[in-house]
Amino acid sequence: MARIIVVTSGKGGVGKTTTSAAIAMGLAKKGHKTAVIDFDVGLRNLDLIMGCERRVIYDFINVINGEASLNQALIRDKNCNQLYILPASQTRDKDALSQEGVGKVLEELAKDFQYIICDSPAGIEKGAQLAMYYADDAFVVTNPEVSSVRDSDRMLGILSSKSRRAETNQEPIKEYLLLTRYSPERVKLKEMLSVDDVQEILSLHLLGVIPESKSVLNASNSGLPVILDEKSDAGQAYMDVVARYLGEECPHRFIDEKKGLLGKLFGGR
C-alpha cells in the first residue's frame, strides 16, 4: 500500500517542485519504487526540473480522461529506474482535474508504487486541494519569511479540514515542516526568521532545513534534481531530509552559520 505525500505550501515560489524532485529521487535511490506527479495543470515545471521535458507524450489529464493508460503516460527517469514521473498537461487548466479522476489514478499507482509524491501548485484552489486530498503525509514547504509563514499556516488549516482523512474521520494527515532558502547569516542579523520563530508560529514538526544555495538554480538548469549534487549543501540537506523521513536519526546540519577557516582555527561557537 503506497504512502501518498503531498508537497504543498500555499505561497508560490518557495521550493515545492525543487523539493518534490529531490525527495522523489532520494526515496527512489534508496530502492523504493516512487512516482512523482505534477498537479500544476497548465503551468507544469516538474518535467523541466526532472529533465524529461522532451519525453512527454501523454500527461495526467490524458490518464484521468481515459485518453491514455497510466503506463503510457509515466516517464521513467534516466538516472534512477525506480523513479517515474507523471507530468501535468500544459494546454489545459485546473478545471480538467476531478476528485474522482485523481482518486482513480492514485489508486492504480498505489498498486505498484511505494511512495507517490504529489507536487502541489501554489494557492488554495482546486489544484492545490486535489493534490492534498488523498495525502497521508504533507511536507509544508516554508520560507523563513512572514508571508510564506502565514500562507503555510493557512494551508495547514485546509489540510486539517478538507482532506479525505479529515472528512472521513481517520487519523489526520501527518504534517512536516520543511524550511527552505534558509540563511543562518541573515538570521543572525535578525533580518530573517529563525527556525524557532517559525516553529513558534506554526507549531509543526521540523523535517528539515534546506539552506539558500546556488546549486538549486544550477540543478534546475541542468534538469537534475539537486539531491544528485552530492557536494552541494542543498543536496546534502535533502539527503538528510529523506533519511529523517525514513526514520533515521539525523542532526540538522544547516541551521548554524558556516564557520570560516579562521572561525574553525580559533574555536568559539
Place this chain on the structure above:
Amino acid sequence: MSTDPRQLQGAPALEIKTSTFSVPTLLLASNNLEAIGQQLLQTVEKAPDFFTHSPVVLDVQALNNRRLPIDLKKLCRLVRDVGMFPIGIRGGNEEQNALALKLAIPNYSTHHPVAAELAKPKAAPPQAAPAPSPAVKLLTLPVRSGQRIYAEGDLIVLAPVSAGAEVIAEGNIHIYSTLRGRALAGVPNNTDARIFCSDLQAELISIAGNYQVSSNFSAPKGKPVQIYLQEQSLIIKDI
C-alpha cells in the same frame, strides 16, 4: 320506525356544526344558599327580559378554591325558581361534576377549550425552561489562519490562535496560549463576557461588539491577561 335501507342512504337528517353562544355565567362567591337566592331574585328583577328563560352557567371555581361545599341540587333549584336554565357547571370538582351530569347539566372546563390546549404546553416549558447551559467548547489543536471557530457558550483553547484566525464565543474565551488572531467574546451583546489569554498578541479583541485593534492597545507580551468591558471600554488587566 322505518328502517328502510333505501331511506337511510338518502340525504342526512341533520348536520353537526359548532356555533358560539354568549351565556351569562354565575360566579359564585358564597355557598350561602339563602343569600344566593336573594341575589338571584334581585338580579332578575333588574332585567327580567334578559334573565328570564336565560341559560346560565354555574361557576363554582371560587368556592372550590376556598374549599366551600355547595349543594348543587338546591342551587339548581334556586336558579330554576327565578326562571333561569342552568346549562352547565364550570370549575367543579369530580364529585360536583358527576352530580351535575346526573342532573343533566354538562361540565365545562375552567378554561376555554382552545385555551385549555394552550395551557397544557405551558406546563411543559417551565420544566424545560432552565435550558441546558450551552456546553463549553474545548480546542486542543492550533487554530490556523483562515479558520473561524464559533462557540455558543464558553470557548477554551489550549493551543495558539494564528494570525488571520478568528475565535468567536457567546460566552467567555480562554486562550491558554498565544493569541495572534482575533477574539470576539460575548457576541452579540453579553457585556459580562471576558477574554482570558496567556500571551496577548492579538490583531483584534472585542467584547459584545466593542472592539479594539492591536495598534491601539498596549499589552505586556508573554504575560497572562484578562480583558473585560467597563462602560463600553475594553480594560486589559494582568492576571
